[in-house]
Ligand SMILES: Nc1ncnc2c1ncn2[C@@H]1O[C@H](COP(=O)(O)OP(=O)(O)OP(=O)(O)O)[C@@H](O)[C@H]1O
């Protein structure tokens with residue numbers, strides 16, 4: 001299974017979400033081995049991973065892979081090799097500064113594409129102008145990818161009303177782009193938990209004596225577990241409908 005965090009707009013939480021879901025308890029109990037794959041030449045996650053391993057922090061079932069190239073064949077070969085040894089691949093895709101090659105590749109090969117997006121007209125316009133044309137192109141070539149694209153409402157108020165948010169996205173999203181029934185809230189803890197290669201769980205442990213920080217860390221860990229569960233539910237749903245379609249085609 002391959003999931004990707006994709007958004008041509010920069011700074012929308014893709015890397016933070018990729019590392020946090022790859023290390024979530026839910027993904028680590030649902031999958032035997034998880035590969036966190038960064039296609040971003042900037043290497044945000046590579047630096048984070050290097051710090052983590054240099055400090056001897058536990059990596060559990062997660063392995064890390066950085067693929068930097070300007071050729072889609074290199075990505076394809078890299079992902080194929082990683083897929084032979086891993087049950088789940090979580091891909092972090094760069095924002096728009098590096099062009100759309102990575103985005104196109106990720107949308108084409110992933111079982112599920114998660115698009116972190118704010119409830120803002122800016123994000124809506126950026127999605128319509130940059131990312132949706134790529135999704136449309138892919139759906140034209142491979143209609144089987146319908147149901148693989150989901151927006152994750154992001155940087156919302158932690159207590160925002162979910163129905164209102166879902167309603168907002170249901171109104172603005174084009175055909176074949178759904179909305180996950182969960183949110184990725186705006187919390188200051190996401191800006192600093194990952195120093196020195198830490199995960200949310202490491203951070204929660206390190207601040208366990210501080211009531212306020214500990215509460216923030218646990219809330220964030222709760223968000224991520226919920227996002228991970230929503231993702232696996234969608235993967236199962238897509239898997240079941242793909243199987244049904246296959247059976248119908250076979251007659
Ligand atoms: N839920 C959140 N609440 C508040 N700040 C966040 C949240 N998620 C991420 N951030 C912060 O927002 C910034 C951008 O996050 P991140 O690097 O994950 O985005 P990105 O989409 O990967 O960016 P790029 O497009 O440059 O790769 C970082 O400073 C990060 O710490």
Ligand SMILES: [Mg+2]
Pocket residue numbers: 014015016040044092093094095
């Ligand atoms: Mg990033």
